[in-house]
Amino acid sequence: xxxxxxxxxxxxxxxxxxxxxxxxxxxxxxxxxxxxxxxxxxxxxxxxxxxxxxxxxxxxxxxxxxxxxxxxxxxxxxxxxxxxxxxxxxxxxxxxxxxxxxxxxxxxxxxxxxxxxxxxxxxxxxxxxxxxxxxxxxxxxxxxxxxxxxxxxxxxxxxxxxxxxxxxxxxxxxxxxxxxxxxxxxxxxxxxxxxxxxxxxxxxxxxxxxxxxxxxxxxxxxxxxxxxxxxxxxxxxxxxxxxxxxxxxxxxxxxxxxxxxxxxxxxxxxxxxxxxxxxxxxxxxxxxxxxxxxxxxxxxxxxxxxxxxxxxxxxxxxxxxxxxxxxxxxxxxxxxxxxxxxxxxxxxxxxxxxxxxxxxxxxxxxxxxxxxxx
Ligand code: 6CS
Numbered sequence: 001x002x003x004x005x006x007x008x009x010x011x012x013x014x015x016x017x018x019x020x021x022x023x024x025x026x027x028x029x030x031x032x033x034x035x036x037x038x039x040x041x042x043x044x045x046x047x048x049x050x051x052x053x054x055x056x057x058x059x060x061x062x063x064x065x066x067x068x069x070x071x072x073x074x075x076x077x078x079x080x081x082x083x084x085x086x087x088x089x090x091x092x093x094x095x096x097x098x099x100x101x102x103x104x105x106x107x108x109x110x111x112x113x114x115x116x117x118x119x120x121x122x123x124x125x126x127x128x129x130x131x132x133x134x135x136x137x138x139x140x141x142x143x144x145x146x147x148x149x150x151x152x153x154x155x156x157x158x159x160x161x162x163x164x165x166x167x168x169x170x171x172x173x174x175x176x177x178x179x180x181x182x183x184x185x186x187x188x189x190x191x192x193x194x195x196x197x198x199x200x201x202x203x204x205x206x207x208x209x210x211x212x213x214x215x216x217x218x219x220x221x222x223x224x225x226x227x228x229x230x231x232x233x234x235x236x237x238x239x240x241x242x243x244x245x246x247x248x249x250x251x252x253x254x255x256x257x258x259x260x261x262x263x264x265x266x267x268x269x270x271x272x273x274x275x276x277x278x279x280x281x282x283x284x285x286x287x288x289x290x291x292x293x294x295x296x297x298x299x300x301x302x303x304x305x306x307x308x309x310x311x312x313x314x315x316x317x318x319x320x321x322x323x324x325x326x327x328x329x330x331x332x333x334x335x336x337x338x339x340x341x342x343x344x345x346x347x348x349x350x351x352x353x354x355x356x357x358x359x360x361x362x363x364x365x366x367x368x369x370x371x372x373x374x
Contacts, residue, residue, distance in 0.1 A: 058092065060288065064120040065098040065113070067106045067127075067228075067272075072252050073182050073306045074122045074272060075099055080302055081120075081274075085295045093291065095120070105227040107208060114173040116277045123174065123273045129209025134168050134359040136211035137366065138271040140350060141343040142336075145374055148184060151269050152304045154373050155179040160365035168358065175278040177296045180303040182246050183311040184266040188259035189242030190235075194329060196220060196338055205231055205240040211350060218342045228253065235259060246270045248310035251317050257324040264330035267339060274299070 064082060068074035078097035085093045098118075103109055106127040113121040125135040137143070144151045155161065158179070166176045187193045189202065199219035206212040206223045213223035224240050234240045236258040243255060244267070250256055274296055281289065318326050331339075351360055 056092075056287065058285075060089075060093045062093065062095045062119040063098060064095050064122075065100075065103055065109050065118050066122045067100045067109065067124060068122075068249075069099050069101070069252070073248060073303070073310060076306055077274075077299060077303055078120075078122065080306075081295060081299050084298060085291060088291050088295060089288070093288070101229060105229065107227075110174065113275060113277055116280055119277055119280050121275050123176075123275045124207065125271060125273060126207030126209040126212055128169075128172070128174070129207065129211060132169055132172055132174075134165055134355050134362055136209050136350065136354065137165070137359075137363060139209050139211040139215055139268075140347050141215055141267045142340045143347070143366075144269050144370060146266060148181070148269070148308070149304070150373055151181055152300070154366075154370055155181060155271065156300055158366060158369050160362045160369060164358070164362050164365070169273075169275070170278050173278060175276050175281055176273040177276055177281075177293070178274040178300055178303075180272055180274070180300055181307065182270040182272055182303075183248065183307045185244045185246055185268045185270050186250065187242060187244050187263040187265050187267075188235075188250055188255055188326070189261045189263070190238070190259060191241070192261045192327070192329065193242065193263045193265070194331065194335060196342055203239070203241040205234065205243040211346070211354060214349060215343065215346050218346050219339065231255065232258060244268075246307065246311055247318070248307065248314050251314035252310075256318045256321065256326045259326060262318060262326050262328045264328065265336065265339070266331075267336070267343070272303075 064078045066074040066078045070076075075097060078095075082095035082097055085095060100106070100109075103112060103118075106124065109118070109121055110123055110127055110131075112118045113123070125132070125138045129136045129139065144154065156178075161179050162176075169176050189198075191202075192198060193202070196219045199216065199221040202216075202219075202221040204216045204221040204223045206216060206225050208225045213225065216223040226234060226240075228245075231240075231243060232253060232255060235243065235255060242259065245253075245255070249270075250262070256262060276292070281292070284292070315328075319328055347363075351363060355363070
């Protein structure tokens with residue numbers, strides 16, 4: 001829909017939006033400091049009284065970038081987050097949610113967060129795969145359960161993720177405040193994908209994570225990483241043959257229009273992280289940080305509801321689209337088991353060749369947490 005043949009326009013917009021963003025964030029503070037000079041000063045403090053005795057009428061203006069468009073789960077999450085935090089802070093905190101596209105690729109957005117150019121970002125771990133190797137744990141297929149509500153509960157409470165993996169991310173200047181999911185992922189293709197043999201030579205679009213790519217090599221596919229901003233056109237032109245995503249995203253980005261087949265495979269969940277620039281976060285007054293934390297926690301429930309509503313509502317649009325028909329099949333448990341068996345080799349590869357001791361510990365702990373939850 002949005003990105004249909006609009007790649008060129010998107011890249012023109014990147015430059016313009018970046019300049020606007022810099023201009024918005026460059027307001028001089030009452031204490032004479034300029035936004036963006038240091039991570040602590042990123043984001044406006046509109047009425048800085050300065051020092052430890054800062055009075056509670058200080059106001060804040062922050063940026064929240066997402067990897068999705070208006071109406072899609074991440075953007076709606078960020079919009080509600082902004083409303084909730086504004087309410088909780090009696091109007092002292094205002095936040096601007098940003099749609100995907102204006103600030104570059106998903107990987108560019110991660111860098112903007114690390115540099116403190118934006119304060120908050122929703123980050124899909126796939127786009128940090130070459131930097132935070134342990135974060136590729138989310139690329140492992142058939143790791144979580146088939147119960148989406150239970151999976152969200154695991155993401156909420158996991159010590160492996162919220163303590164250990166989060167601390168590795170923090171070492172890379174990305175502080176995850178929460179892990180949540182956008183639903184189960186499914187495959188679309190220009191041919192039917194029912195068995196691993198169907199992936200033989202299949203040009204699969206993936207995110208930038210080497211482990212996601214390895215997961216598709218294990219099925220015999222030929223993975224190609226790219227931003228989703230290029231995906232519609234790439235599917236249309238046959239640059240790639242297929243892709244994976246939750247139902248809501250396939251429908252809203254109209255990938256089904258240029259794909260003849262869709263497989264309900266539920267081979268993984270799509271995990272997203274609410275992240276913040278750590279220097280900015282650690283520099284906040286305690287009461288403001290508490291409001292941030294409370295908002296993050298309350299939004300976990302909304303994240304689950306938002307993806308559920310959209311994933312449930314939008315499948316019919318794909319099935320009933322007569323203009324662009326897509327044949328939708330659902331894998332049986334036996335068919336899923338064939339993929340599961342190959343995916344387990346990738347789990348082992350992750351443990352043997354990708355991560356060190358800490359990554360192994362995180363994997364083992366998360367597996368135990370999942371088994372205990374089941
Ligand atoms: O496939 C992707 O890359 C995109 N998918 C989702 C569900 N969100 C944003 C992401 O960039």
